[in-house]
Amino acid sequence: MDKLRRVLGGQDEEDQGGLTEIMDASTLSYSTRFKCFIACFAGGVLCSILGTALLFLPKGTHLFAVFYTLGNVAALLSTCFLMGPLKQLKRMFEPTRLLATFVMLLCLILTLCSVFWWNKKGLAILFCILQFLAMSWYSISYIPFARDAVMKCFTTCLS
Numbered sequence: 001m002d003k004l005r006r007v008l009g010g011q012d013e014e015d016q017g018g019l020t021e022i023m024d025a026s027t028l029s030y031s032t033r034f035k036c037f038i039a040c041f042a043g044g045v046l047c048s049i050l051g052t053a054l055l056f057l058p059k060g061t062h063l064f065a066v067f068y069t070l071g072n073v074a075a076l077l078s079t080c081f082l083m084g085p086l087k088q089l090k091r092m093f094e095p096t097r098l099l100a101t102f103v104m105l106l107c108l109i110l111t112l113c114s115v116f117w118w119n120k121k122g123l124a125i126l127f128c129i130l131q132f133l134a135m136s137w138y139s140i141s142y143i144p145f146a147r148d149a150v151m152k153c154f155t156t157c158l159s
Contacts, residue, residue, distance in 0.1 A: 044074030065115040104134035
């Protein structure tokens, strides 16, 4: 919009390439980013629930694995609306989250491999459970001291 005003006002500066246009077009207001986050996250949760409901149909394991994985990917990508994709990637691969990120992404891939290439339904369900655990561990890494609290709770319960 600012560029249009500059052109119409006769103040058009030398174009600095497509990067300026991309930056102008990709800036969203906070309320828009929050609405997109909610929509994407809700779509991810809906896909996961739909996948779980489809588990009991014929070929349901295939549908379950696909929808559950798509749901987790959508939920993961929803945070890109809040902090931006580059910041999200940087934070995903910080040393404190590196293992959780690696396990989560590996489980996403192995779930689809086990259902489509290896045709092992039990393995696909196991990887979906591991997806859930890895995604939970990854998610609580954003809450200060949450991992420590969870570990202390489990060690107390198991002792």
